[in-house]
Amino acid sequence: MADNNVVLSVQNVTKRFTGTIALKDVSIHLYENEILAILGENGAGKSTLMKILSGRYPCNEYEGTIICDGKECKFYSTSDAEAAGIAMIYQELNLELDLTVAENIMLGNLPKNRFGFVDWKKTEEIAKEALAKLNADIDVNVTVRSLSPSMQQLVCIARALVRNPKILILDEPTSVLTEKETRNLLSILRELRDQGLSCIYISHKLDEVFELCDRIIVLRDGHYINTYHKKDGYNSGKIIEDMIGRKLEVMYPTVEKEIGDEVLRVENFKVSHPYSFGKNIIEDVSFSLRKGEILGLAGLVGSGRSELLNAIFGVIPKVSGKVFLEGREIDIRNPWDAIRFGIGLLTEDRKKNGFVGTMSIKHNMTLTVLKAIKRLLFVDFRKENALARRYFDALSVKAPDMDTLITSLSGGNQQKVILAKWLMTDLKVIFLDEPTRGIDVGTKAEIYKLIGEMAKKGISIVMISSELPELIAMCDRIIVLGRGRVQGELPRGEATEVRVLQIATNTQ
Amino acid sequence: MFNSIRKFIGRFLLKQESSIILATIIYMIFVTCINKTFISPGNLFNIFRSTGFTLITTVGMTFILITAGLDLSVGSVLALGGVVTGLAFKAGMPIPVALLAGILMGTFIGAINGAIIVKAGIPPLIVTLGMQYAARGLVSVLTQGVPIYPLPENFMKIEQTKFFGIPTVVYVSVIIAIIGHIILTRTAFGRAIYAVGGNPEAARISGINIKKVTFVIYVITSTLAALTGILMAARLGSAEAAAGTGYELTVICASIIGGTSTFGGMGSIIGATVGALFMEILTNSLTLMRISVYWQNLVVGTILVLAVMLDQYKRNLILRKSVRR
Numbered sequence: 001m002a003d004n005n006v007v008l009s010v011q012n013v014t015k016r017f018t019g020t021i022a023l024k025d026v027s028i029h030l031y032e033n034e035i036l037a038i039l040g041e042n043g044a045g046k047s048t049l050m051k052i053l054s055g056r057y058p059c060n061e062y063e064g065t066i067i068c069d070g071k072e073c074k075f076y077s078t079s080d081a082e083a084a085g086i087a088m089i090y091q092e093l094n095l096e097l098d099l100t101v102a103e104n105i106m107l108g109n110l111p112k113n114r115f116g117f118v119d120w121k122k123t124e125e126i127a128k129e130a131l132a133k134l135n136a137d138i139d140v141n142v143t144v145r146s147l148s149p150s151m152q153q154l155v156c157i158a159r160a161l162v163r164n165p166k167i168l169i170l171d172e173p174t175s176v177l178t179e180k181e182t183r184n185l186l187s188i189l190r191e192l193r194d195q196g197l198s199c200i201y202i203s204h205k206l207d208e209v210f211e212l213c214d215r216i217i218v219l220r221d222g223h224y225i226n227t228y229h230k231k232d233g234y235n236s237g238k239i240i241e242d243m244i245g246r247k248l249e250v251m252y253p254t255v256e257k258e259i260g261d262e263v264l265r266v267e268n269f270k271v272s273h274p275y276s277f278g279k280n281i282i283e284d285v286s287f288s289l290r291k292g293e294i295l296g297l298a299g300l301v302g303s304g305r306s307e308l309l310n311a312i313f314g315v316i317p318k319v320s321g322k323v324f325l326e327g328r329e330i331d332i333r334n335p336w337d338a339i340r341f342g343i344g345l346l347t348e349d350r351k352k353n354g355f356v357g358t359m360s361i362k363h364n365m366t367l368t369v370l371k372a373i374k375r376l377l378f379v380d381f382r383k384e385n386a387l388a389r390r391y392f393d394a395l396s397v398k399a400p401d402m403d404t405l406i407t408s409l410s411g412g413n414q415q416k417v418i419l420a421k422w423l424m425t426d427l428k429v430i431f432l433d434e435p436t437r438g439i440d441v442g443t444k445a446e447i448y449k450l451i452g453e454m455a456k457k458g459i460s461i462v463m464i465s466s467e468l469p470e471l472i473a474m475c476d477r478i479i480v481l482g483r484g485r486v487q488g489e490l491p492r493g494e495a496t497e498v499r500v501l502q503i504a505t506n507t508q
Numbered sequence: 509m510f511n512s513i514r515k516f517i518g519r520f521l522l523k524q525e526s527s528i529i530l531a532t533i534i535y536m537i538f539v540t541c542i543n544k545t546f547i548s549p550g551n552l553f554n555i556f557r558s559t560g561f562t563l564i565t566t567v568g569m570t571f572i573l574i575t576a577g578l579d580l581s582v583g584s585v586l587a588l589g590g591v592v593t594g595l596a597f598k599a600g601m602p603i604p605v606a607l608l609a610g611i612l613m614g615t616f617i618g619a620i621n622g623a624i625i626v627k628a629g630i631p632p633l634i635v636t637l638g639m640q641y642a643a644r645g646l647v648s649v650l651t652q653g654v655p656i657y658p659l660p661e662n663f664m665k666i667e668q669t670k671f672f673g674i675p676t677v678v679y680v681s682v683i684i685a686i687i688g689h690i691i692l693t694r695t696a697f698g699r700a701i702y703a704v705g706g707n708p709e710a711a712r713i714s715g716i717n718i719k720k721v722t723f724v725i726y727v728i729t730s731t732l733a734a735l736t737g738i739l740m741a742a743r744l745g746s747a748e749a750a751a752g753t754g755y756e757l758t759v760i761c762a763s764i765i766g767g768t769s770t771f772g773g774m775g776s777i778i779g780a781t782v783g784a785l786f787m788e789i790l791t792n793s794l795t796l797m798r799i800s801v802y803w804q805n806l807v808v809g810t811i812l813v814l815a816v817m818l819d820q821y822k823r824n825l826i827l828r829k830s831v832r833r
């Protein structure tokens with residue numbers, strides 16, 4: 001490809017946020033009739049780059065130049081970028097659910113008739129035309145709410161297309177789509193490319209990227225790392241190494257422990273999708289867990305890891321599935337059933353459902369054991385104080401005293417309080433959903449140590465984490481979820497980031 | 509010495525009840541300066557008696573408000589409780605049976621409220637607004653708009669007897685408030701009420717049966733409202749169809765002015781009690797100062813909104829600054 005075919009060129013762009021550099025001296029070219037993938041882990045700088053291209057970050061807030069069609073462009077807002085022919089499709093579909101398809105497609109530039117009213121006939125015509133280009137058979141007069149996610153995605157693309165863009169940027173467009181819908185979208189994108197559109201495609205799903213994209217650029221920690229061409233063939237191992245490219249820090253504990261017999265067995269779990277009606281996020285998952293074992297659940301965002309654990313614990317309903325505890329089938333319909341059987345759940349989002357913000361550290365800790373510390377109807381304050389004090393000290397929660405409100409603690413200390421809440425119960429199994437999210441490095445190491453100690457005491461642990469190094473270092477075994485099923489299982493030693501990602505993205 | 513006083517005041521100001529206690533004291537001094545009759549025994553007697561009627565239901569309402577719920581049906585349930593008891597007398601039932609019938613009617617209405625809120629997941633505002641109309645309608649059907657009287661002499665004595673110069677209703681309300689305070693601060697159930705109000709999802713995941721807690725507090729509140737209605741009928745000597753109109757607002761105001769947060773998770777019976785007292789003092793004093801009834805509602809409304817603004821400001825302060833002592 002010759003240089004004169006360049007439609008968009010990013011030159012030496014550096015973007016700083018207070019204290020950190022999100023992008024450092026990155027230069028990228030996009031050619032005509034090309035689909036370019038940009039890959040990288042969370043925090044690699046992909047979304048920062050896209051926000052620069054779509055005008056979300058105004059041009060006076062970063063260094064470097066953007067050249068569009070041979071002319072230097074300065075974007076002060078998203079409409080400047082749109083005027084230059086760049087259209088962006090975001091990960092979260094930003095549609096007005098209760099407006100019609102036609103209204104959504106034309107929103108922001110509805111055609112007007114000579115009286116200044118909206119020309120509905122023309123609106124429908126343009127919308128129909130745009131959808132026809134996508135081979136989408138959608139009635140333009142129905143509300144967007146009634147459409148499936150994939151159709152909504154198409155409406156988003158149609159909306160971008162009516163603005164006649166030269167460049168289309170798609171951020172994780174297939175995260176809500178089924179396999180078949182994904183195929184359809186990919187073939188549409190290929191057609192659009194052949195009609196002369198250039199695309200930048202961002203996705204974590206490597207298999208899709210390998211199939212669709214002509215070229216791959218890898219970013220890591222804000223730096224440009226490497227370019228791969230389709231004609232040379234993609235090497236998934238090498239690309240993933242480029243994406244990860246860092247050493248494991250020594251902050252994980254080494255625990256001598258014995259793994260005993262099976263404690264928990266989950267059979268044929270099926271859980272419905274939280275956002276998409278009539279779909280299952282978990283189709284059929286079975287696994288078993290042994291005494292003192294740390295089992296990791298890996299998988300991409302949207303693979304249903306959290307939903308699986310929440311359904312087992314009784315927080316959300318399951319469609320079907322059985323749970324066996326120590327060989328006996330148990331029926332969990334509510335969290336308190338699960339707690340009675342000795343199961344605990346540390347939730348993904350502390351603030352949302354991990355702690356009660358209006359309560360003190362002490363009261364948050366003893367919420368799970370109110371039944372155990374009451375005499376008749378009354379809370380036994382002496383027992384409560386003693387119990388809370390023991391865990392407050394053992395976990396070295398950093399706070400003036402136990403009557404301090406939990407909201408005034410740092411994230412890591414809040415997490416310790418929530419862990420204490422479960423440690424107080426008669427715990428056999430605990431589910432840890434992103435136990436170190438948003439926690440500083442020092443406290444992280446403390447939490448790892450606590451997890452190790454729990455396993456040593458014979459508590460069985462299922463752990464979810466988006467940070468693969470953490471999962472690999474902590475877990476005795478990792479199962480990888482994808483497409484609602486178990487895609488693979490890796491024992492300690494065989495689990496590497498590359499292997500896990502290959503299984504998760506189906507590129508083995 | 510000076511420092512410790514300052515510390516005490518600082519901590520007192522961060523307590524939820526502090527503003528209402530201070531406001532009540534300052535206001536009482538202010539009113540006394542204008543009109544000495546305010547602190548005459550006779551007037552205080554009146555204030556305490558009316559406060560009693562407000563306070564009984566305010567205890568239940570405070571439970572509900574702490575869970576971020578609401579009950580608008582208490583005024584109608586109050587009338588229903590009195591009317592059912594009155595009808596029981598007419599049917600020739602003995603006093604204990606008639607009392608029980610009225611109280612159980614309240615329990616029953618509360619159970620319906622609670623069940624619909626918990627099972628159908630409809631917001632309490634809607635459910636209890638519907639019940640406000642339905643219960644009032646039932647009262648009209650039962651009475652045909654005609655007050656039920658005369659009521660038995662012995663029944664009327666229940667409210668009108670005074671021990672040490674203080675009417676029964678004051679004793680009843682204070683006992684209920686003390687029980688309510690103990691439930692809220694010392695029992696596992698009380699802890700659960702706070703947890704449900706502070707973060708229902710976290711409470712549920714911690715093993716608290718939030719549906720059961722919610723159901724029970726609506727039952728308690730309606731039962732207390734019916735009890736208030738019976739005492740009111742005993743005081744007036746007749747069960748009126750229009751009794752308790754607007755009562756729900758008085759009760760909600762008392763609780764909120766007493767520092768109960770409408771966002772849930774915060775509140776106390778001590779605060780609510782002072783709140784109920786403040787509401788009575790306010791209306792009583794406005795009358796003493798010869799301010800027209802037309803103006804009174806305007807004053808009460810303004811004070812309610814100011815109280816909620818203060819609550820919001822303080823809630824932020826408490827949640828953020830609790831570490832510094």
